[in-house]
Amino acid sequence: MANSPAQDSQRILAEARSTLVRQQAGGRRSIGQRSADIKRQHRGKKLARMAMAVSVVLVGAMVAGLVLDGIGFTGVMLLGLAIIAALVFFATFPKLKVPDLAALNTGDVRTMVGRTELWLEAQRPALPAPAVQLVDQIGVQLDGLGLQLEGIDPAEPAVGEVRRLVGEHLPGMVESWRKIPPHLRKEERGGRNADQQLSDGLGKISKEIDEITRQLAAGDLDALAVRGRYLDYRYGEGLDDAPQLAAPKEA
Numbered sequence: 001m002a003n004s005p006a007q008d009s010q011r012i013l014a015e016a017r018s019t020l021v022r023q024q025a026g027g028r029r030s031i032g033q034r035s036a037d038i039k040r041q042h043r044g045k046k047l048a049r050m051a052m053a054v055s056v057v058l059v060g061a062m063v064a065g066l067v068l069d070g071i072g073f074t075g076v077m078l079l080g081l082a083i084i085a086a087l088v089f090f091a092t093f094p095k096l097k098v099p100d101l102a103a104l105n106t107g108d109v110r111t112m113v114g115r116t117e118l119w120l121e122a123q124r125p126a127l128p129a130p131a132v133q134l135v136d137q138i139g140v141q142l143d144g145l146g147l148q149l150e151g152i153d154p155a156e157p158a159v160g161e162v163r164r165l166v167g168e169h170l171p172g173m174v175e176s177w178r179k180i181p182p183h184l185r186k187e188e189r190g191g192r193n194a195d196q197q198l199s200d201g202l203g204k205i206s207k208e209i210d211e212i213t214r215q216l217a218a219g220d221l222d223a224l225a226v227r228g229r230y231l232d233y234r235y236g237e238g239l240d241d242a243p244q245l246a247a248p249k250e251a
Contacts, residue, residue: 051088
């Protein structure tokens with residue numbers, strides 16, 4: 001049996017409320033303030049589109065009412081459904097796009113940190129539990145690091161090294177893990193499996209970010225330059241390709 005217009009209206013309204021709640025929650029939890037700011041701006045643009053869509057529908061209804069000398073009860077119901085449908089659509093689309101890996105280390109420091117946090121959040125559900133905790137910790141650290149970098153000349157060589165650590169080496173390590181087939185991630189290589197290697201690597205990068213932030217806060221650019229060269233030597237190679245684990249031998 002077909003639903004009545006009132007039932008359809010209630011159903012669509014319930015869907016709209018559910019969608020708006022999900023949008024207000026930001027979809028997935030933010031690991032840092034920068035990514036939360038990007039999501040907030042995205043929601044603000046959605047609200048603006050929703051308001052514009054409702055305005056267009058109302059203006060259209062007013063014009064129709066003037067031309068037709070009223071729209072009647074059916075017209076009012078259709079108007080309500082049109083408004084709810086517009087709200088649902090613009091609350092759902094466009095979705096916030098996950099930044100491309102190659103685009104993370106671009107733009108100013110604020111943009112780089114925000115994009116990196118968004119990218120890490122998108123990978124978070126697939127990561128092993130220890131790595132998830134480290135990603136959450138790194139998200140908070142990136143906010144502090146970003147604040148320190150904003151006050152330094154971007155042309156400083158040490159700043160470029162730090163940007164590569166955050167925008168390339170950090171996500172590159174996670175991407176290398178993602179490329180490993182799931183059934184091989186528990187296979188040990190050199191006494192550690194891929195999950196353990198990822199957690200160890202993220203832990204080391206977390207410590208480096210903390211140390212860099214402290215040096216920036218102290219204004220010690222010379223020490224930062226030395227550490228930057230060390231980081232490039234330590235993390236600059238081997239992160240573009242996934243670690244090659246030996247395939248299980250067939251019985």
